[in-house]
Amino acid sequence: MNTEKLYHVILAPHVSEKSTRVGEQGGQIVFRVRRDASKPDIKAAVEKMFNVEVEAVTVTNVKGKTKGFGRTPGRRQDWKKAYVKLKPGQDINFAGVEAK
Numbered sequence: 787m788n789t790e791k792l793y794h795v796i797l798a799p800h801v802s803e804k805s806t807r808v809g810e811q812g813g814q815i816v817f818r819v820r821r822d823a824s825k826p827d828i829k830a831a832v833e834k835m836f837n838v839e840v841e842a843v844t845v846t847n848v849k850g851k852t853k854g855f856g857r858t859p860g861r862r863q864d865w866k867k868a869y870v871k872l873k874p875g876q877d878i879n880f881a882g883v884e885a886k
Contacts, residue, residue, distance in 0.1 A: 787826075787827055787830060789834065792827070792830055792831040792834050792835075793831070793834075793835065794820065795819055795820055795823045795827050795828060795831040796817050796818075796819055796828070796831050796832065796835065796868075797817070797818045797819060797820065798817070798818045799815065799816065799817055799818070799880060800816040800817060800818045800867055801816075802816075804816075808869065812871065813871060813872060813874075814869045814870060814871045814872075815869075815870050815872070815878055816867060816868070816869055816870075817832070817867070817868045817870060818865060818866070818867060818868075819845075819866050819867070819868045820866065821847075821864065821865065821866045823845075823866065823868070825843045825845055825868075828843050828845070828868045828870065829843050829870075832870050836878045838872055838873075838876040838877070838878060839872065839873040839876055840870055840871070840872060840873070841871045841872060841873045842870075842871040843868055843869070843870055843871075844868070844869040844871075845866060845867070845868050845869075846866070846867045846868075846869070847864065847865075847866055847867075848864065848865050848866065848867055849864055850862035850863045850864045850865070
């Protein structure tokens with residue numbers, strides 16, 4: 787995949803109670819990714835953006851919720867979530883501050 791396109795694969799880190807628990811116990815990081823991204827694309831994007839080595843990638847398709855807006859029924863968009871397991875000794879620092 788083109789290096790320009792790799793920077794558009796990962797949309798944002800996904801922060802929730804479950805992702806925090808998975809990060810502490812399993813050493814995984816959860817990202818919101820494009821719906822058309824594949825596992826090799828996600829692995830290459832994480833390695834390129836954060837200069838880390840990825841051990842495994844697991845992908846989940848999340849269905850959008852059905853919501854009502856007054857009388858009008860609506861539905862949120864479906865999205866894709868990636869669980870990225872880093873090799874031992876690797877870490878991603880989202881704060882951008884050097885750890886002492």
